[in-house]
Amino acid sequence: MRMQGKVAIVTGAGSGIGSATALRFGAEGAAVACVDLSIESVRGTAKAIEASGGQALALAADVTDERACARVVEETLARWSRLTTLVNSAGVRPVAADVAPPGDEWRRVVEVNLTGTYLPSRAAFPALRAGGGASITNLASIYGLVGGSMAPSYAASKGGVANLTRQLALNWAPHVRVNCVCPGVIETPMTEKLRLDPAWTETVLKKYPLGRFGQPEEIAAAVLYLASDEAAYVTGVALPVDGGYTAI
Numbered sequence: 001m002r003m004q005g006k007v008a009i010v011t012g013a014g015s016g017i018g019s020a021t022a023l024r025f026g027a028e029g030a031a032v033a034c035v036d037l038s039i040e041s042v043r044g045t046a047k048a049i050e051a052s053g054g055q056a057l058a059l060a061a062d063v064t065d066e067r068a069c070a071r072v073v074e075e076t077l078a079r080w081s082r083l084t085t086l087v088n089s090a091g092v093r094p095v096a097a098d099v100a101p102p103g104d105e106w107r108r109v110v111e112v113n114l115t116g117t118y119l120p121s122r123a124a125f126p127a128l129r130a131g132g133g134a135s136i137t138n139l140a141s142i143y144g145l146v147g148g149s150m151a152p153s154y155a156a157s158k159g160g161v162a163n164l165t166r167q168l169a170l171n172w173a174p175h176v177r178v179n180c181v182c183p184g185v186i187e188t189p190m191t192e193k194l195r196l197d198p199a200w201t202e203t204v205l206k207k208y209p210l211g212r213f214g215q216p217e218e219i220a221a222a223v224l225y226l227a228s229d230e231a232a233y234v235t236g237v238a239l240p241v242d243g244g245y246t247a248i
């Protein structure tokens with residue numbers, strides 16, 4: 001039980017990587033507040049944790065709403081009296097890998113992916129500092145480390161997440177460790193439409209030395225390491241979990 005005694009908030013817990021992370025945390029002994037835009041989407045995750053004997057809370061909140069982020073922390077503290085762990089997995093992809101998307105699309109992607117990482121972190125910081133053994137793990141991307149066939153809004157938002165991670169790791173040390181994971185293409189609803197296109201899949205897979213896309217559970221395993229006390233001396237890192245994509 002690598003998360004025994006931890007109390008975690010996981011945003012984007014209704015789907016994909018966030019859901020896999022919340023489930024893994026629950027299985028490893030953490031109490032988990034599962035957060036997503038709609039309560040329906042997180043109920044399934046929370047129920048699955050409880051069905052396996054874990055403790056969970058389902059909360060609806062928009063991570064771009066500062067008050068909603070504060071409420072998530074309050075409700076988590078009301079239930080478990082402490083907070084040790086935050087995972088920022090809520091995120092969006094641009095509709096198309098447009099080389100020059102309009103301002104609305106740019107603002108939406110940066111608002112959810114970057115501002116939506118900062119606001120929950122800021123809301124959680126006082127409780128995390130008091131909680132002891134605390135950490136924040138953000139979901140950046142390989143496109144936060146290198147350029148590629150990606151819309152500028154997404155690449156900029158994830159580059160922002162990677163450097164926000166480093167900055168908060170400095171600002172909030174030694175109280176709260178802050179790291180991020182940089183996944184390659186992972187088989188979640190976010191990438192489903194892209195992966196349905198055989199030409200896209202064939203072209204992109206050539207860039208992956210391991211010759212396949214990743215599974216959400218493989219990202220959850222990296223998040224688990226960074227959030228657990230096994231990583232007690234690790235802060236400010238951007239860990240690629242990408243089948244070797246960024247090694248080329």
Ligand SMILES: NC(=O)c1ccc[n+]([C@@H]2O[C@H](COP(=O)([O-])OP(=O)(O)OC[C@H]3O[C@@H](n4cnc5c(N)ncnc54)[C@H](O)[C@@H]3O)[C@@H](O)[C@H]2O)c1
Binds near residue numbers: 014
């Ligand atoms: N899937 C990939 O290939 C991949 C690769 C690199 C990075 N990532 C990042 O990992 C994270 C999780 O991605 P995923 O693949 O699980 O995506 P997903 O679409 O399966 O899940 C994302 C979740 O975030 C929620 N969300 C979106 N906007 C929100 C908001 N404003 N407030 C609260 N919740 C919100 C969605 O409702 C959804 O449930 C994202 O930050 C994504 O950018 C994913």
